[in-house]
Amino acid sequence: MTELLRVKNLRTGFRTENGLLPVIHGISFHVNQGEIVGVVGESGSGKSVTSLSIMRLFHDTPGEIMDGEVLYKGENLFDLTEKRMKQYRGNEISMIFQEPMTSLNPVLKIGKQMRETIELHLNMPKKEAHQYAIKTLKSVGIPRAEDLMDEYPHQLSGGMRQRVIIAMQISCNPSLLIADEPTTALDVTIQAQILNLMKEIQVKTNMGILFITHDLGVVAEICDRVIVMYAGKIVEEATVEELFAQPKHPYTKGLIESVPKIGMKSEKLYSIPGTVPNPTNMPKGCKFAPRCEHAMAICHKKEPALMTVNHHATRCWLYDEEMMKDKQGEGMTN
Ligand code: SF4
Numbered sequence: 001m002t003e004l005l006r007v008k009n010l011r012t013g014f015r016t017e018n019g020l021l022p023v024i025h026g027i028s029f030h031v032n033q034g035e036i037v038g039v040v041g042e043s044g045s046g047k048s049v050t051s052l053s054i055m056r057l058f059h060d061t062p063g064e065i066m067d068g069e070v071l072y073k074g075e076n077l078f079d080l081t082e083k084r085m086k087q088y089r090g091n092e093i094s095m096i097f098q099e100p101m102t103s104l105n106p107v108l109k110i111g112k113q114m115r116e117t118i119e120l121h122l123n124m125p126k127k128e129a130h131q132y133a134i135k136t137l138k139s140v141g142i143p144r145a146e147d148l149m150d151e152y153p154h155q156l157s158g159g160m161r162q163r164v165i166i167a168m169q170i171s172c173n174p175s176l177l178i179a180d181e182p183t184t185a186l187d188v189t190i191q192a193q194i195l196n197l198m199k200e201i202q203v204k205t206n207m208g209i210l211f212i213t214h215d216l217g218v219v220a221e222i223c224d225r226v227i228v229m230y231a232g233k234i235v236e237e238a239t240v241e242e243l244f245a246q247p248k249h250p251y252t253k254g255l256i257e258s259v260p261k262i263g264m265k266s267e268k269l270y271s272i273p274g275t276v277p278n279p280t281n282m283p284k285g286c287k288f289a290p291r292c293e294h295a296m297a298i299c300h301k302k303e304p305a306l307m308t309v310n311h312h313a314t315r316c317w318l319y320d321e322e323m324m325k326d327k328q329g330e331g332m333t334n
């Protein structure tokens, strides 16, 4: 499999009155061509900051890259000038956000916005761009694409708007798509349609997708491999099948339990007690320890490393054989 993206030891911080506050603490992962990799975690776990770091899109936020590399097709994006980076955004790497309204200009008709994107990135004359826009809108399941070209974003439903964004983002044939909670604002039926659409597009184009979500149910629908993030670090990584069949980290287990199951009354839904720690006040050892029902003495003192066994990585003392052997030994002598 061809590797598209490799994030190496990424550290990102937020500028505060007291200096740079790290929020992403050295994460590493990759996305291959033709693969959908999910990044899952609660809000505040660092998922969106990770995607903004890859795209170097910190214009409206106090974010700043502190360390690491983002290799796209072998080239470190952090070494590029802003001008070069702009050419990568849209042409090579596209991004879809949760709220399609923020990516659409409310005062411009859909047709004009589609055309402008296509003219800019594909260097197409206006007339050709117009036809190409209609073709792309049809390819994302918009039946009356010609009429829609003449409408404003507010005239469309949320689901239609997200389809338009997807059409716009794939119109330039990117190799990598970063989707940050693209279906979170939509109702369940529309959500399923958009997920199916994304899967279809991925199969057709063989692009790689980095899919960011707080919802493991969505991950199960669409992803091949999953990265679980907690407090700015990766705590587990495995294929989707493996993660659901053999989850290891107590946080992942909690997330899986929080996924609604068919026939289950929503008021019975499990939620992990407590909240993601504040970056200004991180627990000393394992960042999940204050919420973990399995926490041991060592968990509050020392943070476990990310350990990989058979392509399944976990950051938890329970899977450190040496440590658990010692612990059992202690138990016997006591
Ligand atoms: Fe729980 Fe300890 Fe594992 Fe952290 S290291 S998840 S506190 S058992």
Ligand code: MG
Residues within 6 Å of the ligand: 043, 047, 048, 181
């Ligand atoms: Mg987010």
